[in-house]
Amino acid sequence: MEQKQSYTVLVVDDNLLNLRLIEKALSKEGYRIFCADNGPDARALAQREKPDLILLDIEMPGESGFDVIRKLKDGSETNAIPVLFLTGVSEVDSKLKGFDLGAVDYITKPFHPLEVLARVRIHLKLSIATNSLIAVQAAKLRQLTEAQVSMLPTPADNPSARFSVYYKALEEAGGDFYDILNISENIKGYFVADFSGHDIKTSYLTASVKALLAQNCTPVYSPMESMKMINDVLVEIMPPGKYLTACYMHINRTTRKLTIINAGHPPVVCLPVNGEPFLIKTEGDILGMFKDAHFGSQILTVSPGDRFFIYSDGLVESAENKITWVNGADSLLPVYREIAGLPYEEAPEALIDHLFGKEGSPEDDIVVLCVEV
Amino acid sequence: MDFSDLALRLGIDKEEFKELAELFITTTRSDIKKIKNGVLGHSPADAAAASHSIKGAAGNLGFDEIFSLAGEMERQAKGGSLDNFDVYIRDLEKKVNALIG
Numbered sequence: 001m002e003q004k005q006s007y008t009v010l011v012v013d014d015n016l017l018n019l020r021l022i023e024k025a026l027s028k029e030g031y032r033i034f035c036a037d038n039g040p041d042a043r044a045l046a047q048r049e050k051p052d053l054i055l056l057d058i059e060m061p062g063e064s065g066f067d068v069i070r071k072l073k074d075g076s077e078t079n080a081i082p083v084l085f086l087t088g089v090s091e092v093d094s095k096l097k098g099f100d101l102g103a104v105d106y107i108t109k110p111f112h113p114l115e116v117l118a119r120v121r122i123h124l125k126l127s128i129a130t131n132s133l134i135a136v137q138a139a140k141l142r143q144l145t146e147a148q149v150s151m152l153p154t155p156a157d158n159p160s161a162r163f164s165v166y167y168k169a170l171e172e173a174g175g176d177f178y179d180i181l182n183i184s185e186n187i188k189g190y191f192v193a194d195f196s197g198h199d200i201k202t203s204y205l206t207a208s209v210k211a212l213l214a215q216n217c218t219p220v221y222s223p224m225e226s227m228k229m230i231n232d233v234l235v236e237i238m239p240p241g242k243y244l245t246a247c248y249m250h251i252n253r254t255t256r257k258l259t260i261i262n263a264g265h266p267p268v269v270c271l272p273v274n275g276e277p278f279l280i281k282t283e284g285d286i287l288g289m290f291k292d293a294h295f296g297s298q299i300l301t302v303s304p305g306d307r308f309f310i311y312s313d314g315l316v317e318s319a320e321n322k323i324t325w326v327n328g329a330d331s332l333l334p335v336y337r338e339i340a341g342l343p344y345e346e347a348p349e350a351l352i353d354h355l356f357g358k359e360g361s362p363e364d365d366i367v368v369l370c371v372e373v
Numbered sequence: 374m375d376f377s378d379l380a381l382r383l384g385i386d387k388e389e390f391k392e393l394a395e396l397f398i399t400t401t402r403s404d405i406k407k408i409k410n411g412v413l414g415h416s417p418a419d420a421a422a423a424s425h426s427i428k429g430a431a432g433n434l435g436f437d438e439i440f441s442l443a444g445e446m447e448r449q450a451k452g453g454s455l456d457n458f459d460v461y462i463r464d465l466e467k468k469v470n471a472l473i474g
Contacts, residue, residue, distance in 0.1 A: 017397045017430040110432025114384050
């Protein structure tokens with residue numbers, strides 16, 4: 001099939017002759033031209049046709065070129081379209097104002113059609129180069145997201161761990177992380193962490209933390225020993241100012257003993273098989289910051305069917321509503337009671353739906369891990 | 374008037390230039406009417422805007438005399454004066470009519 005790559009240019013000038021002259025010069029070279037002789041029509045055309053470039057006269061009656069460019073730059077669908085403005089040769093203030101408002105270049109009037117053509121070409125080339133750079137970067141970040149997600153174990157791969165999960169990263173390099181550790185047939189570890197920052201460094205650190213968990217969460221070490229050893233290594237390798245809050249829950253389904261190690265993380269929610277939900281509050285230092293960190297610890301005896309929810313602060317915090325997890329976690333307890341009747345596989349999703357609605361958008365990354373004993 | 378050189382300078386053929394020149398005459402006559410209304414209504418701003426439009430179009434087509442005259446009218450009107458505009462307008466109309474000949 002024949003493929004045509006035709007670039008579109010919107011020309012805006014209140015003088016019909018100027019419009020016609022530019023239209024003739026550019027259409028001869030294969031460009032598709034849209035013309036407008038006033039600001040409102042120009043904006044409507046820009047919105048509808050999404051031209052590759054706009055040539056905009058500054059001095060127009062009614063809505064001036066400055067008004068038009070200001071409104072185009074405010075619109076999410078038109079703000080990336082390069083704008084070249086047409087201005088008088090001596091109007092320095094006008095040129096500077098045009099640049100301030102986001103124009104990429106100007107053409108002085110009177111203009112020569114071949115100069116217009118040359119400038120249109122150069123700015124389309126620049127625009128194409130910028131767009132392809134953005135596309136390459138976006139593709140790389142998508143690979144990063146895929147790599148991060150591939151590190152996260154799924155319930156289907158770990159049926160004996162009896163867990164379900166909701167995970168959502170707001171940006172390509174998500175700040176939340178979880179892992180499941182198959183320490184033995186009946187002993188499992190559940191780790192949830194929230195890295196400070198959402199930058200690219202974070203995504204590399206998640207790989208390090210995953211490796212450290214695999215090395216140190218073994219039957220030889222107690223849960224507290226495992227976390228302390230991981231902390232000591234992280235203190236050495238974490239970039240300055242970086243840290244993570246984390247919660248490590250260790251369940252021995254044979255002895256029915258559950259241990260929680262908390263490193264500055266929101267409290268785990270316990271939903272007993274016969275009873276009211278409650279928070280397991282344990283205070284402790286964050287992970288990866290202090291050499292002699294002290295972590296909170298709790299040991300509980302559990303029964304089959306008891307459920308535990310480990311989550312990141314995105315579930316219970318809201319910067320918009322000024323809610324921190326210290327008070328946010330308490331206020332959510334009735335919600336856990338409401339979803340108690342659902343199978344544990346559906347609990348995290350139901351919790352998110354309950355809090356944010358089907359179409360809602362959380363303010364931060366979120367991970368919710370539900371574990372059933 | 375022979376438009377061959379002007380057409381060549383703009384990189385278009387003579388017929389295309391003739392078409393543009395006709396459009397120029399139409400739009401300029403309309404702008405001259407606006408200048409006259411500006412003078413009658415004592416509105417230098419309106420006269421300046423219409424002069425600006427003529428100046429731009431004339432400059433683009435290479436009609437240098439009209440470009441200079443319209444530029445002077447715009448400069449003066451922007452300064453708030455419409456003195457001698459009756460003379461300017463007559464001169465402008467004469468130059469525009471000469472394009473047809």
